[in-house]
Amino acid sequence: MATYIWQREDWPSFRWDAGALLSPLADARHRQGLFLGKMRDIGIDGRLEAELVALTEDVEKTSAIEGEVLNPSSIRSSIARRLGIPDAGLGPTDRKVEGVVEIVLDAAKNHAAPLTDERIFGWHAALFPTGYSGKDRIDVARWRSDRHGAMQVVSSTFSPAPVVHFEAPPAGCVPGEMAAFLAWFNTPQPIDPLLRAGLAHLWFVTIHPMDDGNGRIARAIADLAIAQAERSGQRFYSMSGAIERDKRGYYAALEAAQRGDLDITDWLLWFLECYARAIAAAEATTDRVFTRAKFWMAQDGLPPFSERQRKVLTKLLDDFEGNLTTKKWASICGCSADTALRDINDLVTRGLLVRNLGGSKNTSFTFRWPPTRPPDTPTG
The missing domain is CATH 1.10.3290.10 (Fido-like domain)
Structure with missing residues (x-):
């Protein structure tokens, strides 16, 4: 058998x-x-x-x-x-x-x-x-x-x-x-x-x-x-x-x-x-x-990002832990806090970052995509 x-x-x-x-x-x-x-x-x-x-x-x-x-x-x-x-x-x-x-x-x-x-x-x-x-x-x-x-x-x-x-x-x-x-x-x-x-x-x-x-x-x-x-x-x-x-x-x-x-x-x-x-x-x-690919494809024809911005955006698209702050940005990019804030404000203007509630010393930002355009621009 x-x-x-x-x-x-x-x-x-x-x-x-x-x-x-x-x-x-x-x-x-x-x-x-x-x-x-x-x-x-x-x-x-x-x-x-x-x-x-x-x-x-x-x-x-x-x-x-x-x-x-x-x-x-x-x-x-x-x-x-x-x-x-x-x-x-x-x-x-x-x-x-x-x-x-x-x-x-x-x-x-x-x-x-x-x-x-x-x-x-x-x-x-x-x-x-x-x-x-x-x-x-x-x-x-x-x-x-x-x-x-x-x-x-x-x-x-x-x-x-x-x-x-x-x-x-x-x-x-x-x-x-x-x-x-x-x-x-x-x-x-x-x-x-x-x-x-x-x-x-x-x-x-x-x-x-x-x-x-x-x-x-x-x-x-x-x-x-x-x-x-x-x-x-x-x-x-x-x-x-x-x-x-x-x-x-x-x-x-x-x-x-x-x-x-x-x-x-x-x-x-x-x-x-x-x-x-x-x-x-x-x-x-x-x-x-999929999210990263669609994001970068959507940027075609728009004003280019700086090398620092591309570096941080890549991290944000990869499940960045916690909220983004000026201090974290400066640490990631090896730049000054003032430079970090200018980079951040540009992304806020583009609607890709949204300021969270908090005092000027604790200002943090959340990545949003598809972008939204908040009525205010953070200054601290």
């Missing part, structure tokens, strides 16, 4: 209930369309910043799912360099970070290129540049050999009775299984692109063709499938971030599908719901990006 789907006679003839998927698929696609439309309206700089945020999360979270902690500053710096954002901050160089960044960016930027065994091997080599996973030497940039036994996904390895969640096909089957998978992936399919991405993720994980790193590569393949559907090299949301926030549900859905009967409706339902959550999370975390 078959325990796993790859042991069934009809493998890999996946099937699903299209009726059960209709509503969540429509919701996911609706969210996708609204979000991507919104992103088109915020300008090049805004899209770049949103992309930096999303890719940084993707690299960090796809590793966190596997229990590996990467330095967010290193991730952001690596991606910023590759996107050509020179002022995004410099973090320490980390070889592990660089490898995961290469994979995530390749899946997004080179979405038109076919998925081949050599491309997967390149991703695998980027994940394990030393040839080791932890303290264990592994086969890098080639299909696994199972020289240490069957490929199993196991938990509680230090307990008397380890739990085997899944066992992959024997290594001898991997070349043929991967040839079939790659032929399917590189051939246009008459199914919705989001379902194709979810199916590709499950199919690759089920084959488990590498010694290690299968989950991260499977998520990259799903991202590649989504990028192909969107026909864009930019990614503004993180599927890995949404998966990491429901990691237990992710593994439970995968295990249930791999122990099922090739009806993968429940897995696809989970994948679509996860996708919708990724879009929702991106909407929440990129609100400040």
